[in-house]
Amino acid sequence: MxxxxxxxxxxxxxxxxxxxxxxxxxxxxxxxxxxxxxxxxxxxxxxxxxxxxxxxxxxxxxxxxxxxxxxxxxxxxxxxxxxxxxxxxxxxxxxxxxxxxxxxxxxxxxxxYCKPLRGQIKLDPSHYDNIIPTVAKFHAATFEKRISQHSDIFDSWLPDYTSMSMDSERRKHIEKTKEYLDLAMKDSNLRGLVEPCYKNLHRIFRKGPIFFPELMESGQSLIHGDLHIHNISCRNANENEEWDIQLVDWESAKYAPGWFDLVVLVEILIDFRKDWQKNADAIRNHCAQLYSDEMKKYGITFKTDPVQLMKMAYLQRTLEKRLLNHLRRVLRGEKSVLLERYLEKTMVWGKELGLY
Missing domain, CATH: 3.30.200.20 (Phosphorylase Kinase; domain 1)
Incomplete structure (x- = not known):
């Protein structure tokens, strides 16, 4: 370089x-x-x-x-x-x-240069109250038919989650995930983790590549696509006023359900933060409801319960690619903090949401 x-x-x-x-x-x-x-x-x-x-x-x-x-x-x-x-x-x-x-x-x-949020504060769940309103405002600007007002900007290049090319990609990833599950069953270090989930995962995969029509019916917008805390900047995080937030690193932007951004922002961080996990339900419920309430300010309502939509987006994201990535990583001899969480939550939430 x-x-x-x-x-x-x-x-x-x-x-x-x-x-x-x-x-x-x-x-x-x-x-x-x-x-x-x-x-x-x-x-x-x-x-x-x-x-x-x-x-x-x-x-x-x-x-x-x-x-x-x-x-x-x-x-x-x-x-x-x-x-x-x-x-x-x-x-x-x-x-x-x-x-x-x-x-x-x-x-x-x-x-x-926008000052990264990380480093200005020690993030705790209460800070989502300062972040999620901006995320909702961003999503609302291009929600469903609203993006058509800006077709001259986006039509020729913005990836569409419902496109044939992305659907084909999801199907390929799912078939590859099945192959890696078989490899994991032959691996002495992984078999114990994968075997309890193996049959149910195959039942679930038969319902893909879109596992939750409700998630798609909840509406789509321009999303950031990689909305973790490293990609959030803020000019005034240490001041007692509304945060002035900018988002950086737009390589994963696409037209897709906004709940995918909420999953990366909230749920994946819960997976990494063991100190948050004992309060995971409360954090998840608050953030999902806050996002729903903020979207309502822009005339957008969800028919499906917001917490269920968050869980659906997590499982959709996991099953269509993330589980594959982390199985591959562990089979290469690398570590994965998330693989066990992905499997555990897919089994619990998959049953709760009727996937098997």
Whole structure:
């Protein structure tokens, strides 16, 4: 991936200080010693934090570099920032500009640095009261027929959860999951975990790839798709006022049931946080009802109980891909915190919701 020296070299070569002078209305310069790599992702993207100054104030920026050939999720993210940003600017960082051909066709995108929520606070369940209203407002803006008002923005590139291509993908993943369950049954370390669920999982898979029509009937919107706490930024988390939240890392954006975002935001964190698990029902019930109440403010109501919709979205997400990913991981000799939770909750909630 790009090095710190290369970032500085390209900055000088393209004269980007002049571009930022136009953006901020005053001369600025890059503080070269403070160029910092935040993330490298499998040689395809890298994320950098840059600091520029006008001599008085230091202004942080984010630079994201995409290498070609672009993957589909990178195209989605670039379109979110390049095409959808004006419509969704309340929920996203500001885009300064996108440089399309820096080196070997690389795309360099400069956006506003938004302070990550993680690190500002020690997250506890009460903080969902500050986050979920923004998530609901974001979903409501494109809920069902409302997205058709913005077809010029989204139609040509936004992945659709109900499309034939995504349906085909789900079916392939489910068949692959069955294969990995068979492999797990032959593995001495995994057999004890998988065997009690094996027959019921096969009964459940026969009902797929959409396991809950009610989830689809609850309505769809543009969703973030990877709404964990690392992808939430906030300008004022330590202040006693409504949080000003921006969402980052839009590679998984799609048109899908909004409950998938709630699952990642709330339920997956419960799976990781053992200290939350004794109060899991209370946390889940509160968050599902809060989201439902917030959506109602925008004229959106759900016929199915919100907690059931949360559980359905969790199981749908688990069965269509996540269980496969974590079986594969453990069979490779890696650790998985979530595999046991996925199996346990699929059995409990699957029975409760009539999957077997």
């Amino acid at each position: 790009s090095s710190k020296e290369e970032v500085i070299q390209q900055w000088r070569r393209f004269g980007w200080e002049n571009r930022f002078k136009m953006a901020f209305g005053k001369p600025v310069k890059l503080l070269e010693k403070e160029v910092e790599c935040l993330k490298n992702s499998r040689e395809r993207t890298s994320i950098w934090k840059l600091m520029i100054t006008d001599g008085t104030t230091e202004i942080p920026l984010v630079l994201k570099i995409y290498k070609k050939p672009l993957k589909e999720n990178h195209v989605v993210e670039l379109n979110m920032y390049q095409i959808a940003n004006t419509f969704l600017q309340e929920f996203m960082p500001k885009v300064y500009w996108i440089e399309p051909n820096v080196k070997s066709g690389e795309i360099w995108m400069f956006i506003e």
